[in-house]
Amino acid sequence: MDDFEALANAVALEGRTVLDVGCGDGAFVRALRGAGADALGVDIDVTRAREIDPEGRYLTGGAQDLPLDDRSVDVATLMRSLHHVPDPHSAFPELRRVVRDLVYIAEPLPVGAFFELLRPVDDETAVRAEAQRAIQASGFEPVQTIEYDVVLHLDRLEQLRDRVLAADPTRAERYAQEEENLRERFTPGAYPIPMRVDILRPR
Template identity: 40%
Template sequence: MSFPDAGTADETPHVRSPAGSALALIDEWLGPLAGRRFLDVGCGRGALAKTLTTRGAHVIGIDPAIDAIEAARAAVPEARFDAGGAEALPYPTGSFDAVLLLNSFHHVPRQLMTTALAQALRVGRGPLLIVEPLAEGPFFEAMRPVEDETAIRHAAQTAIADFVAQGRAIIVRDHTFDDVRRFSGVDAFIDKLVAVDRARAEAAQSLRGEVAALMARWGTPDQDGVRLDQPHRAVLLESVSVSP
């Protein structure tokens, strides 16, 4: 896949939009999806894979959590799901039209982030799309008592910047958008946090009052609930090296 405005990180314009979605960017940057082969790294319980397969894509998902893989296999029988980490992708070089890390890169151990980027670019014959939540915004502020991801989210952005600075990839698209999220109340918000990581369950319930207060402070009343936007950064990378 080629891009007319591809260039170095310094040459690539950064775009900001007040609202958007990862799926819209996937359609715009990687479409058409039908018939193409994608790797979903950190696939979780298969939500992205399901969306891609319904649009005709061939998807393999990989995640280190066995329970998530089992759930994904049950939910999306059209796709294939493997257990494994982003730092050791068990696929031949150039196996996929594109590789996706959707809200998953900051879950890679910090010391393995550079290796994970190299692996993702190795197995793709096309670009690598990374969509990451930033350490800011109403959703982030409301979740901080349960799990403060400030350091690891910054580490993920630093790892990408360092990888590009080392000349191992170029940024061909760079876009920041607000992912608009609506919740009926604090219990719905806590359910979302726990669905992402079940280890949060005990802390989320014990801190329910503090979370509710932060939702009231940072959120915007919206219809019958509260709106908590989460800023995301989407970066599309292309490799400039054949070395893993």
């Protein structure tokens, strides 16, 4: 199962206003629009999203300060983005303010072969755990929890490097320092990434 399939199976999208928080290059916004949603994205830098998708709706802002009116979206999605918020707890007052119906949070868990392979370059154990604590303390009503694996197929170490640096170019120096270590530990094959989804409703 991939991330969008998990969302589409769980939440009605067509005809609804859906906000993707931490939209990156806008890939998820484009997928939402393709599924019939009135989609928009927010991120601290939406330059790349606007270049790729000039017809899309992209706003500059952070999860803790959403540039949107009160109760202006039906659904908000946070796809692997909550653990990147400096204080993930600060996202929930804003989500409560702008969301009418559901918040859909998909977070990678700090377990599994891919996580262990990448840990020397970027150990996200603490930030992922804090994101889970923020979800539990959010004050939102839990609606559903979904767990699934996204399977990443890596035939060459270079594919790992490309993925790591595309997600965060600032990792380049650290990656170079650890490359020989990674090469010794790398085995071509399938790397499952365990995911947890929490679907929440503002109380």
